[in-house]
Amino acid sequence: MRKNPDRRKEDRFPQRKDDIWRNGTLRAEKIAGLLYPRRCPFCDGLLSAGEPYLCRRCAGNLNFIRGPVCMKCGRPLESDTMEYCDSCRRREHRFIQGFAPFTYRGMVQDSITRFKYGNRAEYAGFYAAAIRKHGSVHLEEWKPELILPVPIHPDRYRKRGYNQAEEVGRHLSRELGIPCATNEIYRRKNTRPQKGLTPSMRRKNLSDAFAVRDGARLPERVLLVDDIYTTGTTLDALAETAEEAGACRIWFACISIAPGQSL
Numbered sequence: 001m002r003k004n005p006d007r008r009k010e011d012r013f014p015q016r017k018d019d020i021w022r023n024g025t026l027r028a029e030k031i032a033g034l035l036y037p038r039r040c041p042f043c044d045g046l047l048s049a050g051e052p053y054l055c056r057r058c059a060g061n062l063n064f065i066r067g068p069v070c071m072k073c074g075r076p077l078e079s080d081t082m083e084y085c086d087s088c089r090r091r092e093h094r095f096i097q098g099f100a101p102f103t104y105r106g107m108v109q110d111s112i113t114r115f116k117y118g119n120r121a122e123y124a125g126f127y128a129a130a131i132r133k134h135g136s137v138h139l140e141e142w143k144p145e146l147i148l149p150v151p152i153h154p155d156r157y158r159k160r161g162y163n164q165a166e167e168v169g170r171h172l173s174r175e176l177g178i179p180c181a182t183n184e185i186y187r188r189k190n191t192r193p194q195k196g197l198t199p200s201m202r203r204k205n206l207s208d209a210f211a212v213r214d215g216a217r218l219p220e221r222v223l224l225v226d227d228i229y230t231t232g233t234t235l236d237a238l239a240e241t242a243e244e245a246g247a248c249r250i251w252f253a254c255i256s257i258a259p260g261q262s263l
Contacts, residue, residue: 039120042061042111064101065101065134070084073088073229074229098251098254100254100255101135132175142249144223145178146247148184148185148218148247149182149225151166166180184216185238187210206237212241217245218246222249227255229256229258230257
């Protein structure tokens with residue numbers, strides 16, 4: 001039987017599912033940009049067409065972490081003769097290493113507050129781009145196979161409308177071309193905020209906070225993602241749970257890291 005010569009090429013070569021998802025996502029983002037104009041993550045002013053992430057004024061005032069940093073968590077140090085911050089000298093972590101592009105203070109602190117509590121999920125695109133740019137050497141060396149954002153409890157998700165770490169993780173997934181896990185590990189305890197708690201109280205607060213869903217498995221090399229790194233207690237708890245699901249080499253990337261005393 002003679003084949004139809006007019007058969008459409010796309011019928012012979014159907015789109016891959018991930019291509020369809022990516023194209024659909026990009027179209028949705030363009031429509032969203034028309035309905036909800038983009039804002040600068042730092043001053044919250046409207047962006048022009050020639051300003052993809054930041055307004056020109058804030059771009060000129062942007063300061064990435066420079067100089068000596070802790071070899072474990074990436075916290076800025078006072079001298080290049082130091083190797084670790086005070087926190088990492090005092091305790092061991094479940095992760096191998098991590099970094100953040102910004103220190104949690106000033107306009108970065110204000111930006112993250114709006115991001116988490118002011119319905120500014122759109123900032124996540126800039127944060128992910130900053131993580132990729134600032135951590136390019138680390139990410140190339142680590143070669144993570146999966147991004148694992150810190151889960152939040154369903155009650156908090158319903159109240160906020162989104163998980164800020166997951167928003168960053170999804171954008172970073174596209175930046176790096178690796179998948180982002182959003183269902184494999186969940187938060188089973190609605191823990192109290194960590195702010196103001198002592199290190200021992202933080203560990204107790206997060207004890208058994210995360211759990212692996214039935215049948216879920218993770219690859220060996222996993223990158224944890226969160227908004228703020230303070231003591232590493234949350235990431236340690238999540239890393240421990242990720243190990244139960246098969247991960248054995250775990251790193252982290254955060255938007256910012258709290259300044260602290262270094263020794």
